[in-house]
Amino acid sequence: MPDRRARRHEATRREILAAAWQLARERGLTGWSLREVADAVGMRAPSLYVYFDSKDAIYDAMFSQGYQQLLETVDAVPSAEDPRTLLRDVASAFFDFYVSDPARSQLLFLRVIPGFAPSEDSYELARRTLERLGEVLGSIGIDRPEAVDLWTAMVTGLASQQVSNDPGGDRWARLIEPSVDMFLARESPAA
Amino acid sequence: MPDRRARRHEATRREILAAAWQLARERGLTGWSLREVADAVGMRAPSLYVYFDSKDAIYDAMFSQGYQQLLETVDAVPSAEDPRTLLRDVASAFFDFYVSDPARSQLLFLRVIPGFAPSEDSYELARRTLERLGEVLGSIGIDRPEAVDLWTAMVTGLASQQVSNDPGGDRWARLIEPSVDMFLARESPAA
């Protein structure tokens, strides 16, 4: 049972990540230091290096965790036969995901941190997550790559505008349904 | 003619801003220091304080300059009677503006710099610029606020995806025309 120590180690890693997320939400994705993370978990900064090789390694773990959460979010959308229903549900889920944590969205969807690039593994997870999103759209016949690209642009655009220009409001949230209708009118006129 | 000195002062300010833009493009919006800006213009860092009160003051001037450029970009779009033509031109102009300088786009459209907020004046310029954009859309009958919001979300979404997921390519650029058609099909079915 050598797992005892390994499990504790993993738990502490998670605790550190949770503290980093909290700080990122409060002061911006790049607005926190290792000292502050250490304080938040009751450690001194150097001790963090037992769990992460560098600050960028923390960002990388956050990146990975964020895409894991997105994957779960996508998978949690109830399947539906009706394209309109499914599209609305997926769009809402993604929109909420994006808006509920703008710092996370900056990390996952924008290149905001100077010098940081996700590791190979993390990038692969991101790729798989977006691929899954494509599969969900494919399940209702949206399978042209251009259609998928158009859909992602539309939904990320709505969410990004909501965050930047009406934080806390619903000015762009209210446009999800009209957008879905607009999209469907083009992509599956039969429906 | 006390302008001599004032004009030189203004010219140096512009030179400093140009250096800051250059560094922002090369190393990311927040990936540069005052020392580096000073080096780039052949000064020492403290001398910059003759021209700007702080680093945030430089960001504020960049913010203002960026929206000024966007205003000019919008105004440079040839007026057209045909909605489809005008929408395509405005969308392309905005898309190019966004994609051609991602660091500028982060500054203007995303809240990326911890602790920085534009001054009252700069914010007012931003507001006026976006208002102008609304007027251009209004000139072809797109005047419902929801329609304008939907349009901005769509175009910023396309540009943002282009920058993040296919830098240097045209994967989302090719979707501008289809997007405009999709939008028009909804907003002015008569056309």
Place this chain on the structure above:
DNA sequence: GTCTATAAATGGATAGAC
């Protein structure tokens, strides 16, 4: 695994001579 101590660098900003 956690600590103290400290390196080593960098950051923005100020004081004061010239």
Place this chain on the structure above:
DNA sequence: GTCTATCCATTTATAGAC
């Protein structure tokens, strides 16, 4: 207006004792 000198804070990261 520009400089040198320097402050003072902060940062990430390492060394080594416990």
